[in-house]
Amino acid sequence: MRKEELFVKRGNLLWEGSRMMLPEHKEGWLKLQQQESYIPLHEPLSEDSWQELGEIIMDAIRQQYDTTVTFWHDGRYHSLDGKVTKYDDLNKRIKLLLSDDYEWLNLRMIKDVCRKH
Structure with missing residues (x-):
């Protein structure tokens, strides 16, 4: 089997193991995303x-x-x-x-x- 055929058959081997994410990791990642995009309440209007x-x-x-x-x-x-x-x-x-x-x-x-x- 040629190297190209092996690559197509098995996918990108470098990223194969990174598709799984534990619920704790997902929850932490979402919390971090929310904190980074948080906008404080605007100053009171004049x-x-x-x-x-x-x-x-x-x-x-x-x-x-x-x-x-x-x-x-x-x-x-x-x-x-x-x-x-x-x-x-x-x-x-x-x-x-x-x-x-x-x-x-x-x-x-x-x-x-x-x-x-």
């Missing part, structure tokens, strides 16, 4: 930024236009597209109507709200 954000939210509620809301959750920034339908002043949160569901978002976690074009 008074001007809060006012601008509030105006955008109230305008979005009145005119019912589509918005993109960027917010922080579990160490990452996420974006959701939908319509802001309600502002809860008591709990400091907004209700975002998605295509088939809704999401309550805490104002402290929101980084940006912009009109979707």
Whole structure:
């Protein structure tokens, strides 16, 4: 049997043993990945930024236009597209109507709200 045939038949011998991963190794690797990609919560918004954000939210509620809301959750920034339908002043949160569901978002976690074009 030629060397090329042996290689094709048995695969890359250098990496044959590395396909197995113990659950402990996988768990540790995933935890390390999460720690490396963790983004701390953004600094509190300035008074001007809060006012601008509030105006955008109230305008979005009145005119019912589509918005993109960027917010922080579990160490990452996420974006959701939908319509802001309600502002809860008591709990400091907004209700975002998605295509088939809704999401309550805490104002402290929101980084940006912009009109979707």
